[in-house]
Amino acid sequence: MKTKVFVTLKPSVFDPQGKTIVDALRSMGYTAVQDVRQGKYFELDVEAGSTDEARSMVAEVAEKLLANPVIESYRVEVDDERSQESGVRRQETA
């Protein structure tokens, strides 16, 4: 089962990589880009009996290994192969 994890810095945390990208874009003439935040993106292929099982396992993996819950938040999406539309579930952390 295909799952996706998006890890982003919490809004209160300064993002120096994003700031560097904004500066680089400005020097390249892309002044319309106001702000950039960089995050991490993971595609996990997991064996699970149901989308709920996959979602809870991947959330655990994100919490323990992929994200640093002190400064980062994560979102989990599970692609249910039976139904592309309804199978995408989201889970937000604070």
Added chain:
Amino acid sequence: MKTKVFVTLKPSVFDPQGKTIVDALRSMGYTAVQDVRQGKYFELDVEAGSTDEARSMVAEVAEKLLANPVIESYRVEVDDERSQESGVRRQETA
């Protein structure tokens, strides 16, 4: 206008970071995770008159700065504030 860029290694490119994560998860007991691919995720806040304008600008930025088109592919999503559902547009690269 909020836009998102997902940068992933092309399927033919070996992903050592993903392999390391799979190994770490295995040693932690998560044997159900078959495969992991790591990518980058960017949130760009851009000033644009239309979603089409934003999309084409962000695709250009992704091509020139955020992704390495030789080994990576990217996907651009534009969140149209007027309509959350229909405003999400996708653009795939080979």
